[in-house]
Amino acid sequence: MSLHLVFVTSLVAQSNPSTGYELANAALLEGLARAGVRTTVIGCAWPGQTVAPDAEPALGEVEVRTEKAGPWLKIKWLLMSLATGLPMSSAKLRVIRKEAVRSAITAAGPFDGYVLNGVALAGAFPDLFTGKPSIFVAHNVEHRSSAENARNAGSLMKRILFARDARLLKTLEHRLRDRSTGVVTFAAEDAVDLGVPPDRSVFLPLSTARPTQLPETRNLAHDLALLGTWTWHPNRIGLEWFLNDVKPKLLDDVRIRVAGSTPADLASAWPDVDFVGRVDRATDFVAASAVIPLISRAGTGVQLKTIETFSLGLPSVATTSSVRGIAAIPDNCTIADDPESFAAALNHKILRARAGDLQRLDGRVFAEAQAQLMDAGIRQMLNMLTGATSGAKEALS
Structure with missing residues (x-):
């Protein structure tokens, strides 16, 4: 029986992915498809961006890009973060109604588990993605990145805000780690930084979905x-x-x-x-x-x-x-x-x-070796998830 997983992400696929987060999402979804997994994606889109033909932004359009936000929207995000005690990336998504998220989960129909793709959306609504086994995909050790940002920030206010975000992110990442059946990282050392026990850790080398053939050229621009x-x-x-x-x-x-x-x-x-x-x-x-x-x-x-x-x-x-x-x-x-x-x-x-x-x-040569390693990591992740699913079913029988 093939698995049906709900893929929880802050951003659905764009028609022309450019950021590392988008490219990693595309690679992960393609890897799951190669393994025979059916996925239902729950996420939102950026305003004005063209989504991929098969990507439906179930949660509508939400602006989360700092460079696109005016001063009033940035103040609104900060106030939301202060009111909820959430890091900024999750607080930005609290403009989405909880009922809309709950409806999207219901609309997915029967499914076997969650893939919590990153901290943002899973952290914004932590009480909704429960009741099924889950895999937490940690693209980065977010709290470490925020702490580095604080050290390199150019102003006192930015240092304070980044340091606050680092503390909140660490709490949220550890909560997602502890609630999940397993944790996927794209660099093995990240699992150590997150304190993931070896028996619940999956290292997933990523392969690129883009072509590996370069156009012929001798005229370098x-x-x-x-x-x-x-x-x-x-x-x-x-x-x-x-x-x-x-x-x-x-x-x-x-x-x-x-x-x-x-x-x-x-x-x-x-x-x-x-x-x-x-x-x-x-x-x-x-x-x-x-x-x-x-x-x-x-x-x-x-x-x-x-x-x-x-x-x-x-x-x-x-x-x-x-x-x-x-x-x-x-x-x-x-x-x-x-x-x-x-x-x-x-x-x-x-x-x-x-x-x-x-x-x-x-x-x-590199791409094919990377793809083989990624497929092996996907199998390990799914085995971890199906083992948890079987255990849950046995406990109910």
């Missing part, structure tokens, strides 16, 4: 391509490190292009860097680059942009933080953590590319 959601504070920390500490040590004529949502103050501070905003075809964007800098300096979880870079076979220079959760590092990736070594490795690879040596590998 730029030397370095950086793609990410730079409005997310841990990503911004990495980009600021790259621009402030690495860029001054690069070749004088280096061509840098940055894609993705970027804070206006950051873009205006670097007029010699080409900030292009959201791109429709991420693969074409990175394929036109000589080298991909992977610049994570903060946060937890796995870096989806790293997995995509490796799956496309592109040469890269990466920080240690950028390759966490990945066992097999391709030969055309150089690991460097200090600005001098990072810049030197980039310069070396750029000069080789300009001389005609693109240093590209067949990314399918």
Whole structure:
């Protein structure tokens, strides 16, 4: 008998996924489908965004993006967080009526368990997703990321708010950990940080759903391509490190292009860097680059942009933080953590590319190995869930 799981997520699939969270969700849902699992997704959509053809935002449209919010909406979020004692990511979703969430669960029909995909929605309505076995998917150790944000915040008020969020997130993550049958993490060390017992922990390597074949090109439009959601504070920390500490040590004529949502103050501070905003075809964007800098300096979880870079076979220079959760590092990736070594490795690879040596590998080797590891992790997760389901049925009989 095939499983039917309710997939609880703050964001349903978009037609053109771009953030790491969206790409991880797509990979997880595809992995469940490969395993023969039927899923009903309960979540919402961003206003103005086009959802995927088969994605129904059962909870409507909700604005949760800080960069899209005006000052009054930000104040409303803060007041909601203070009133509910919830971290900001969950408090934002309390605009959804509890009755709407309850109705969406009922509309799913008979099902076997929950996949609690991240903290936000599961934490906003913790008393609703009960009565069935559940798997908690911890994309990151959220409380650690917020604590890092507090340490790197530019103002006292931001430090206070991030530190408060870190405390609330830690409580919420531990509550979801304790209530769930098992906990899935995309980096093995995250399970340790969350205090998950080994018998309830599943390490799930992610594979990318995007094509692993690059378009043929010898005409590189730029030397370095950086793609990410730079409005997310841990990503911004990495980009600021790259621009402030690495860029001054690069070749004088280096061509840098940055894609993705970027804070206006950051873009205006670097007029010699080409900030292009959201791109429709991420693969074409990175394929036109000589080298991909992977610049994570903060946060937890796995870096989806790293997995995509490796799956496309592109040469890269990466920080240690950028390759966490990945066992097999391709030969055309150089690991460097200090600005001098990072810049030197980039310069070396750029000069080789300009001389005609693109240093590209067949990314399918990495992608196929990653997919096999992911499918094995999915099976482990489902075995854990079905074991709990069988135990519950036996207890009732």
